[in-house]
Amino acid sequence: MSDRSDVKESIGRDDGDPPSDRFAIRIEVTRESFNKLLREYDLDVGDRPLVEPKAEGAGTLLAFAPASQIKELEAAGYRVEVGENISEIGRQRQAEVGEGDRFEGGRVAPLGLGMKPGQKRGGTGPGTDEPER
């Protein structure tokens, strides 16, 4: 988890395009407060909520929230630990997305990552798909 100074003040999530940056947050919850959180806040919990269990009936909910929502949660009395700016990580990762078309519109076949024992290489080029057995 990084320092709170990483949390940038940003536009509200309903006002702009693109939406506000979201931060990874950890919220201390009980079963009751977990249900209340999901019910009362439009909280981004990823594809499904992930809770790290701690003591009996208590845990840490891992979620994502923009700065405005983090303030809202804190004002409501939730203990929120703010971590990385996940939107910023996403922006950095956008540099790891292919540019153009490495398969040239379907003229170049991809090569698989799995090992094929006894085989020199993978794809053998267009029109050559008869298996040699």
Add this chain to the structure above:
Amino acid sequence: MTFLNVVEIESAVIALASTYPTLTQLITLPHKTVEGRTSHALRIGTSSCKLSGVLLVSGTHAREWGGPDILVNLATDLLEAYIGGSGLVYGGTSFSDIDVAKIVQNVDLIVFPDLNPDGRHYSQTVFAMWRKNRNPASSGGVASRIGVDLNRNYDFLWDFPTAFKPAAVTSGTLASTDPGSDLFHGTAPFSEPETKNVRWLFDNYSKLRRFVDLHSYSGTILHPWGDDENQTTTPSMNFKNPAWNGQRGVEGDAYAEFIDSSDLSALQSLADSTKAAIAGVRGQSYTVAQSFHLPGWGAPYPTSGASDDWAFSRHYGDPSKPLVLGYVIEFNKNWGQFFPTWVEMEKIILDVDAGLVRFCRNAVPTFYWFRWCWWKAWLWAIWKKVFPPELWGPYGPWSLIKRVLDRAIAPVIRLIKKAGGR
């Protein structure tokens, strides 16, 4: 290497179809996205005896980047290994050349890698955390209210305010009628072109018996039901029965969703086998769970309109449709990592593809069914040789021969009848 962009995913599928023309079929999905993109799926398989089909989809949620990369790699690996007559090795999990051949020859495997290209493109170029598709129809012109959560748009208890208990409706997990929510379920079941494409595949490829929708993250293999706890004793307590409307989605109350015990065993057994193959690669231990529950925490997480429930419910809703074992695999055990580095993603690809190869291997029909299929094919081939289609018509020569035979046999039959009458 880098993550595939949306153009590259389609190009990769097209390239595999043109590189392996006798092993594959390129499927152009009929419904274009709202931004005008055409999606493709790849059908892999050589047998005319297609007894068992598997549909694998990914890219439903835009920000869950690795899914399409996993499926493109899976298709590539299977085809390369089959052509080369080799097996496949993913870390500590391996498959023999016979395993690969059995899958390619006997399973009707359809891979649909990028269900939501508009969303993925937006996530990869503008706002990485985007989840939904990019349909602006319900947004009222507000950019952040664009899009539908495609995994709440399938026709399984889609009308959640009617089907579920008020406490579940307001739980914040089922779905949402608010376009500003990441769980907005659309204006009707299958309102979106992306989900219509999945339905179209089920409607047009009748042998599909197994289904996986890849998501991330958490390292779980989820199976139905997602609306409530499972129960195996009261068939009338089910999602179709309107008498139970307003009572679903809460743990520990009167309602639980009926599932046939043998279907539940089949779901769990296949999930366990997939989990073992994943773990074999580098020790990543995925959790198998019913999707209604949150593993490790115990709280319920009811959902409506989810893909695995819909696929599985088709048979329960209409017994004339085949049973499809439906799953969601949440790949990547690292919390918060929608966007792993590519180096990490390559490891995840190997994990999940090992699980999916095992999943497909388990779909290979048993010898009994093969034998029946071969017999049927063989008899049909002989029949067609003896009675080619051009002879069958009422004006063809076979019809003339039949009439001649009828005339020749008729006196004999009359004689037999006469003899019998005495």
